[in-house]
Every structure is written in structure tokens, then in C-alpha cells.
Amino acid sequence: MSERTLDRRGSGWMFVRANPGIVIGAGLLLLMLLGAFFAPLPFDPVTPDPANVMLSPSGQHIFGTDSNGFDVFSRVIAAGRRDLPLALIGTAVSLVIGLLIGLPLSSKSRYSEGFMRALDAFQSFPLIVLSVTIVALTGNNIENIVYAIVIINGPRFIRLIRGEALAIRDGRFIEAAVASGARPRRIVFRHIMPNVVDICLVQSSLTAANAIIVIAALNFLGVGVSPPDPTWGSMVQAGAQGISLGQWWVAIWPGVAIFVAIASLNVLANGIQRRVEGG
Amino acid sequence: MLSVSGLTTEFHTRVKTTRAIEDIGFEVPAGVAVGLVGETGSGKSVTVRSIMGLLPTQGRVVGGRAEFEGADLLAASGKELRSLRGRRIGFVAQNPFGALNPILSIEKQFANVVRAHRKISRGDLRDLAMQRLESVQVRGAERVLRGYAHELSGGMAQRVVIALAMVHEPSLVIADEPTTALDVTVQRQILDLIDAQIAGGDRSLLLVTHDLGVVAQYCQQVVVMQSGHVVESGAVADIFTAPQHPYTQQLLAAIPAVPWASEAVQKEVPIV
Amino acid sequence: MSLMELSGIRHVFKQSGKHVHAVNGVSLSVDPGETVAVIGESGSGKSTLGRVALGLISPTEGVVTFDGTVLGELSKAEMRAARASLQVVFQEPFESLNPRIRVGDTVAEPLIIHDTGLSREERRAKVAEVLERVGLTAEQGKRYPRELSGGQQQRIGIARAIITGPKLIVLDEPTSSLDVSVRARVLELLRDLQRELGISYIFISHDLATVASISDRVAVMYLGQIVEQGPTQEVLTNPKHPYTKALMSATLSTVVGDKRQHVPLRGEIPNPSEAPTACVLSGRCPIELPECSLGPIEPRRLAARHEVACIRVDTPLVKESV
Numbered sequence: 102m103s104e105r106t107l108d109r110r111g112s113g114w115m116f117v118r119a120n121p122g123i124v125i126g127a128g129l130l131l132l133m134l135l136g137a138f139f140a141p142l143p144f145d146p147v148t149p150d151p152a153n154v155m156l157s158p159s160g161q162h163i164f165g166t167d168s169n170g171f172d173v174f175s176r177v178i179a180a181g182r183r184d185l186p187l188a189l190i191g192t193a194v195s196l197v198i199g200l201l202i203g204l205p206l207s208s209k210s211r212y213s214e215g216f217m218r219a220l221d222a223f224q225s226f227p228l229i230v231l232s233v234t235i236v237a238l239t240g241n242n243i244e245n246i247v248y249a250i251v252i253i254n255g256p257r258f259i260r261l262i263r264g265e266a267l268a269i270r271d272g273r274f275i276e277a278a279v280a281s282g283a284r285p286r287r288i289v290f291r292h293i294m295p296n297v298v299d300i301c302l303v304q305s306s307l308t309a310a311n312a313i314i315v316i317a318a319l320n321f322l323g324v325g326v327s328p329p330d331p332t333w334g335s336m337v338q339a340g341a342q343g344i345s346l347g348q349w350w351v352a353i354w355p356g357v358a359i360f361v362a363i364a365s366l367n368v369l370a371n372g373i374q375r376r377v378e379g380g
Numbered sequence: 381m382l383s384v385s386g387l388t389t390e391f392h393t394r395v396k397t398t399r400a401i402e403d404i405g406f407e408v409p410a411g412v413a414v415g416l417v418g419e420t421g422s423g424k425s426v427t428v429r430s431i432m433g434l435l436p437t438q439g440r441v442v443g444g445r446a447e448f449e450g451a452d453l454l455a456a457s458g459k460e461l462r463s464l465r466g467r468r469i470g471f472v473a474q475n476p477f478g479a480l481n482p483i484l485s486i487e488k489q490f491a492n493v494v495r496a497h498r499k500i501s502r503g504d505l506r507d508l509a510m511q512r513l514e515s516v517q518v519r520g521a522e523r524v525l526r527g528y529a530h531e532l533s534g535g536m537a538q539r540v541v542i543a544l545a546m547v548h549e550p551s552l553v554i555a556d557e558p559t560t561a562l563d564v565t566v567q568r569q570i571l572d573l574i575d576a577q578i579a580g581g582d583r584s585l586l587l588v589t590h591d592l593g594v595v596a597q598y599c600q601q602v603v604v605m606q607s608g609h610v611v612e613s614g615a616v617a618d619i620f621t622a623p624q625h626p627y628t629q630q631l632l633a634a635i636p637a638v639p640w641a642s643e644a645v646q647k648e649v650p651i652v
Numbered sequence: 653m654s655l656m657e658l659s660g661i662r663h664v665f666k667q668s669g670k671h672v673h674a675v676n677g678v679s680l681s682v683d684p685g686e687t688v689a690v691i692g693e694s695g696s697g698k699s700t701l702g703r704v705a706l707g708l709i710s711p712t713e714g715v716v717t718f719d720g721t722v723l724g725e726l727s728k729a730e731m732r733a734a735r736a737s738l739q740v741v742f743q744e745p746f747e748s749l750n751p752r753i754r755v756g757d758t759v760a761e762p763l764i765i766h767d768t769g770l771s772r773e774e775r776r777a778k779v780a781e782v783l784e785r786v787g788l789t790a791e792q793g794k795r796y797p798r799e800l801s802g803g804q805q806q807r808i809g810i811a812r813a814i815i816t817g818p819k820l821i822v823l824d825e826p827t828s829s830l831d832v833s834v835r836a837r838v839l840e841l842l843r844d845l846q847r848e849l850g851i852s853y854i855f856i857s858h859d860l861a862t863v864a865s866i867s868d869r870v871a872v873m874y875l876g877q878i879v880e881q882g883p884t885q886e887v888l889t890n891p892k893h894p895y896t897k898a899l900m901s902a903t904l905s906t907v908v909g910d911k912r913q914h915v916p917l918r919g920e921i922p923n924p925s926e927a928p929t930a931c932v933l934s935g936r937c938p939i940e941l942p943e944c945s946l947g948p949i950e951p952r953r954l955a956a957r958h959e960v961a962c963i964r965v966d967t968p969l970v971k972e973s974v
Binding site for chain 2: 862
């Protein structure tokens with residue numbers, strides 16, 4: 102083969118062709134986020150309209166209305182203002198914790214083993230129960246759900262990043278850096294961290310997807326919900342009874358929204374993974 | 381014995397298609413050792429894998445013929461190829477531990493290879509395996525048979541691989557960088573061994589290597605590849621003394637001469 | 653006064669319960685501007701010795717003296733600072749470069765680490781200068797490792813090694829992973845740099861032919877010990893140790909028909925954890941005597957700096973009448 106295999110970065114269209122997963126996943130996500138914050142909503146999501154209760158989907162109310170007369174469509178979109186950013190923030194905090202603790206732990210010190218065992222013990226608790234308790238105790242507002250996400254995913258990131266960093270430390274270029282006289286801090290920030298970025302991106306996408314489920318689940322159980330603010334999970338809960346009465350639209354549309362959010366994140370994760378492997 | 385012409389192979393990925401080798405042609409006459417030599421990216425491994433039908437999924441032969449014992453290997457069905465591999469064509473790869481199954485005993489692996497092509501009783505199989513191992517100078521054949529690949533050194537493992545490759549008395553042996561992963565002193569022993577399998581008969585050898593010293597000492601013919609093409613081929617004696625193609629000239633010039641043709645060494649280590 | 657002195661180096665570590673003597677009593681010295689080649693096959697301990705010389709491994713026994721200072725006595729910070737003078741080039745060109753950093757930045761790194769007081773502009777100029785010296789352009793310095801060929805990657809490794817003006821570089825099989833046509837040019841580069849900058853090299857390799865043209869002295873290692881060392885020409889024209897002879901006879905020349913009779917050593921290289929306690933070659937040597945298994949063999953001095961660890965130095969290996 103006389104040509105060197107060029108890496109898949111190229112201009113515009115080449116990138117899209119070569120990385121469909123990343124483009125679709127990130128694109129959908131961005132669309133949902135922007136829509137949640139900037140799209141003009143046909144109806145006010147928090148103003149009840151007793152006159153128009155339980156209407157099935159029509160030209161006026163695309164997704165129908167619920168038992169309070171809220172327009173389902175507007176509420177589904179508006180819920181994105183809470184659910185998505187919370188998932189992303191929770192993920193970001195978990196990631197930062199993973200980096201701050203996982204990277205230093207990858208050096209062979211006495212403390213690292215001990216800390217990992219402590220982490221094992223911590224993770225053996227039923228974390229969802231723990232997070233529900235914490236949220237309930239700190240106040241049942243939706244921001245505290247971030248704590249729940251961080252408690253569950255922080256340890257996962259620590260483990261992942263530490264594992265990856267340990268593997269990277271065996272690399273010849275790390276030895277070369279040491280042989281050049283680099284201090285341990287420089288090795289961590291200049292050499293190890295850039296090489297864990299790939300796996301962090303993949304894991305972050307997956308964690309964000311998981312976070313959406315956690316948020317929806319907790320909201321479904323009534324945790325962290327303050328009516329009339331819309332969240333997907335609580336909307337599903339409110340509409341669940343209606344399904345047996347034939348009023349499917351109240352529960353399904355928020356369910357679809359959850360699904361699309363998770364799917365786009367999974368597609369993004371997959372796309373990043375493919376690119377990392379191919380490169 | 382083996383006649384290759386116009387062999388062209390491509391690799392397809394979602395983003396592009398690369399032509400790995402183009403219009404490759406050479407002959408491996410009966411009883412002759414032919415060296416297929418080239419550096420990384422020359423396409424020598426792709427050539428051999430195309431002939432054997434062992435390309436990865438993205439690889440596809442898009443043209444050419446590889447005539448062996450009256451059949452075109454490139455046009456052969458999977459079943460036909462499987463029948464030829466191991467029985468009429470023996471293959472020795474670079475990494476012996478990759479070629480051996482880590483979880484089966486050596487004896488079991490002999491059984492698999494032999495039974496793929498013929499019926500044999502357990503007792504006869506053991507005798508055959510013992511004999512084969514002894515013919516490649518494996519000491520303690522009994523224990524080796526009962527043992528596993530990871531218990532062997534690199535040199536021993538490669539001997540076992542050679543024994544397995546030869547067990548059906550193939551008429552063509554293809555060795556793809558068989559000694560690259562081995563120590564210098566072991567390399568010599570293994571090459572002498574492979575040489576002995578060919579010597580004085582109709583069996584042919586296609587030896588793929590990047591090491592011109594190996595070709596000079598063990599092959600009668602050579603095919604030089606660069607960037608997916610054959611640049612020069614012919615008798616080793618001719619090409620090594622008077623290379624025609626600039627690439628061949630450059631390659632030969634780049635090799636440091638072995639600087640110990642002095643009296644003292646010659647006396648002790650005479651030329652064979 | 654030698655630039656580097658390795659005295660009585662022993663390095664033992666435990667592996668699945670057994671003691672492995674990776675380096676088992678090695679003494680070697682390197683003068684300023686000199687190239688000493690360390691030759692050996694697997695299990696010889698040559699790579700371990702290289703890392704001991706670099707101070708990357710602390711030997712279980714023995715002293716490493718570099719430029720007048722004993723490496724073992726330096727603090728961590730002092731050792732790091734000493735690395736400006738003591739550099740390395742590894743075997744695997746791609747693996748020794750951080751895949752996420754542009755190669756020019758990799759070359760600049762030692763300058764940053766050793767805080768040479770240069771401004772960013774000055775650093776960039778120095779990098780460009782060094783790149784040119786190793787035969788690369790400043791443009792190529794902006795690339796990532798995967799965009800360069802093996803030979804180019806190794807030149808980057810060399811550039812990184814010379815940028816702080818080191819006195820000694822340990823090269824661990826620097827050309828073994830490169831294509832044949834590239835090797836000669838890299839060796840030539842190394843020779844030129846040595847002539848120009850007066851750097852000493854410890855050149856580790858498994859191939860005598862590679863080092864023949866570049867080394868002043870050669871040390872042949874087997875199972876953790878040096879079995880023969882001396883001026884390169886002397887050792888190559890007058891090898892005395894059976895292992896050296898076996899190694900030379902096994903090397904294949906490209907002169908057609910020049911296949912030398914192979915001096916076989918019985919058996920195979922044993923696992924280093926099972927190394928013989930007497931002569932390292934016992935059990936395999938073609939001219940072995942019972943005396944060889946009595947105890948460790950002391951190196952015997954022959955002509956100028958030519959030492960051999962064998963009690964039968966003048967015995968021919970192969971009968972002439974074969």
C-alpha cells in the first residue's frame with residue numbers, strides 16, 4: 102500500500118460520511134436542547150386549562166391535553182429544560198470527580214489500593230436507595246437529583262479512568278517522559294489525561310443516557326418533582342392510569358421523548374467509540 | 381508447482397478502497413525455494429494470504445490466477461481450499477503461539493490436523509505425532525505431546541508448528557516470516573530445519589521475509605516487492621550480485637556487510 | 653576518566669516465586685564520545701542493563717557512576733535534573749511518542765522540563781534547528797506521530813534525545829523495528845551526531861552486524877553476564893568465547909553461498925530464573941568440561957581491554973577436518 106491511511110478528519114462532508122453516529126447523536130441532542138429552551142411553545146406549559154381536559158391529539162393540541170388541561174406537546178418540550186441539563190450536569194460532575202480522583206489513584210501508592218477497596222465497599226450499597234434517601238432528606242427539589250446521579254456514577258468514572266490510566270502508564274511514551282525527567286504531575290496532566298479523553302467521551306455519553314433514566318425513574322416515583330413544573334417521568338406517571346382507559350397520549354409522548362434522548366446519546370457513544378477504534 | 385499471475389487485491393472500508401497489491405506474478409517451481417521479499421507495506425503478506433484464502437473480511441481478490449496442482453486457488457470454493465490447506469499446502473506463520481491453540485494439548489492439535497483429512501486410529505496417531513516431532517528435533521516428544529503451547533519456548537513452538545504443517549506431506553510449504561520473532565541462534569536452527577524439509581525432493585517452499593540474508597542463504601529464486609508491486613524477480617545468484625531495479629539495489633546496499641570473513645573465524649567456522 | 657561506570661551490577665527480581673537474576677554481575681565503562689555496543693538475545697539482560705544505566709531501575713547491587721556522580725545517591729529531583737545529560741532512544745518508534753501530542757511539542761518537552769529559561773519563540777527555534785539536524789522539516793514537526801513513517805518517528809525520538817545536549821544516550825535496539833532500507837540512514841545519522849556533538853552511546857542490539865560499523869567496543873551478554881567484551885574490531889576478528897562464536901556463525905550474510913557452518917549450542921536458552929550458577933553457558937557449550945560447572949567464571953583479560961569469561965579461550969570450537 103503506497104498511501105498512508107489518512108485519518109478520518111477531513112472537511113465538512115467527509116466528517117459526516119465517516120462519523121454518522123457522532124453527527125446524528127450529537128445533532129439530535131442539540132436539537133432537543135435548543136428546542137427545549139428556545140422553541141416558541143404553542144401553549145404555556147404551566148397554565149392549566151380546565152376547559153380543555155383530556156383532549157386526544159388534534160390539529161390544535163398536537164399531542165393532546167392531560168387531566169389538568171395542560172398541552173402535552175408544550176410540556177414535553179418544556180420538560181427538556183429540566184431533564185436534559187440535569188442529566189448533563191450530573192454527568193459532568195461525575196466526570197470531573199472521576200478525573201480528580203481516578204488519575205492520581207493510578208500511581209502505585211499505598212493509598213490507592215486502600216481507596217479502591219473503600220470504593221468497592223461504597224459501591225456495594227444499593228445506590229438508588231441511597232440516592233433516593235439523600236434527595237428526600239435534602240429537600241425534594243429537582244436539583245438535588247444531581248446528587249443522586251453523582252453518587253451512582255462518580256465511582257464508575259473513578260474506576261474507569263483509573264483503569265485506563267493504569268494501562269496507559271505501561272506505555273513506552275510514559276517511560277520516555279520519565280526518562281526525560283518529567284515530574285509525576287506533568288506525566289498525569291500532559292501525558293495520561295489527553296489519552297483518557299476518548300474513553301471519557303464514550304463513557305460520558307453512556308452515563309448521560311443512564312442519568313436520563315435515573316431522573317425519569319425518580320420523577321416517576323414522585324421524587325424531586327414540584328408541580329406544575331413538567332418532567333418526563335412525572336408526566337408518564339400521571340398518564341399511566343389513563344392508558345387502560347384508552348387515553349394513551351398523556352403517557353406515551355413523554356416516554357417517546359425519554360427514548361429519543363437516550364437513543365441519541367447511545368448513538369453518540371457508539372459513534373465516538375467507532376472513531377476511536379478506527380483512528 | 382505454484383503459478384501466480386495478475387493477482388490484485390483490494391481492501392474496502394466504509395470510507396475508501398485501497399489497492400493493496402496489483403498485478404502480482406511469480407512462479408514457484410517444484411523442488412525450489414522461492415523468497416518473497418519486501419519491507420512493511422510491500423504487500424508480501426497480503427499476497428500470501430490472498431493465495432491461501434486467508435484475507436480478513438475487508439480484503440477481496442479482484443483479479444488474477446493462482447494455479448496449484450491444476451486448480452486456480454483464487455477461484456476455488458471454501459471447501460476446496462480447506463481440503464488443500466494442511467494437506468497439499470503447509471503453512472508456517474510468524475507467531476507460533478498464534479498458530480497453536482492455547483487450550484488444546486499438542487497431541488489434540490495433531491489429532492485435529494490429521495483427522496481433518498484422513499482417518500487414523502489413536503495409537504497410530506500417537507506414533508505419527510511422535511515421529512513428526514522427532515523429525516523436527518523436538519526432544520522429549522512424549523512430554524511435549526501431553527503438554528500445552530504456553531509451556532514451550534518460541535523455538536520449540538515453531539518446531540511444533542512446522543511438524544503440524546508437514547504432517548500430510550504437502551507439496552508446497554508457505555512460510556510467512558517464520559523466524560522474525562525468534563532469537564538469532566534459534567532462527568538459524570529453524571531455517572535449517574525448514575530447509576531440510578525441502579531438500580532433495582519435489583516439495584517447494586515460498587518463504588516470505590524482509591531479511592535478505594535469509595533469502596541469500598536459503599532460497600534459489602527471489603521475488604522483490606515494493607508498495608504492492610513486483611519490482612524484480614529471478615535467480616538469487618543473479619539478483620544479489622547484479623540487481624537491476626533501483627529499489628533492489630538500494631535494499632542490498634542498505635544492509636551492513638557481515639564483517640567477519642577473517643582468517644581466524646573462517647578456520648573455526650568454515651563455509652558449508 | 654570514564655563518563656559512565658557500571659560496577660558489579662546485579663539486578664534480581666521475583667517472578668512466580670522464583671528469583672530471576674536479570675543482570676548478574678556486570679561491569680562496564682563508557683568513555684566520552686565512545687560507543688559501546690551491548691549485544692544479546694532474549695534473557696541476556698541487555699535491556700535491564702540499559703535501564704540501570706539510565707537510572708530508571710535501581711539495581712539490587714552495584715554502583716552506577718555518571719559524570720562523576722553516583723546515581724543511587726541522588727535525590728529524586730537531582731536525578732530528574734541529571735536526565736538533561738543522560739537520554740534514551742527506545743526500540744519502538746511509534747510507542748515512544750505520545751499519540752495525542754504533535755511531534756514538535758514532544759521534541760520541545762525536555763526543554764520545558766529542564767526549564768532552560770528559553771522563551772516560547774526561542775524554544776520553537778531550537779526545535780526547528782534540531783529537527784533539521786535529524787533530517788526533518790519544521791512542517792513535519794506539526795504532525796502527529798501516526799502521520800509519520802517509522803523512520804521519521806525514530807528521528808523524532810532522536811531529536812528529543814539530543815535537544816538538551818546530553819553527554820550519553822542509551823539506545824535500546826533503535827533500528828530493530830525499522831525497515832531495512834531505513835536502518836542504514838538512521839545509523840548514519842547517529843554516527844554523524846556523535847561526531848558532531850561528541851555524545852557517548854550505549855547501543856543495545858541483538859545484531860552484531862548492525863553495531864559493527866558504529867561501535868568502538870562491544871560487550872556480549874548472555875543470561876545476565878558479559879561473556880566477552882573488547883574493541884569491536886578485535887572481538888569480531890578474534891572472538892574467544894564459544895557464545896560469541898555461535899552468535900557470529902548464526903548471523904546470515906547477503907553474500908550468496910557464504911553460509912557458514914552453524915556452531916550449535918545444545919538445547920535452548922534457559923529461562924533466566926533457571927540460569928546456571930557456574931558458567932552461564934554450561935549445559936549448552938560444545939567444548940564444555942566438568943570444571944566449567946564448578947563455579948562462576950571470572951573474566952580473563954587478554955589483549956588490550958579484551959576480556960573473556962571462559963576457561964578454554966584457546967580451544968577451537970569446530971574440528972578442522974569436518
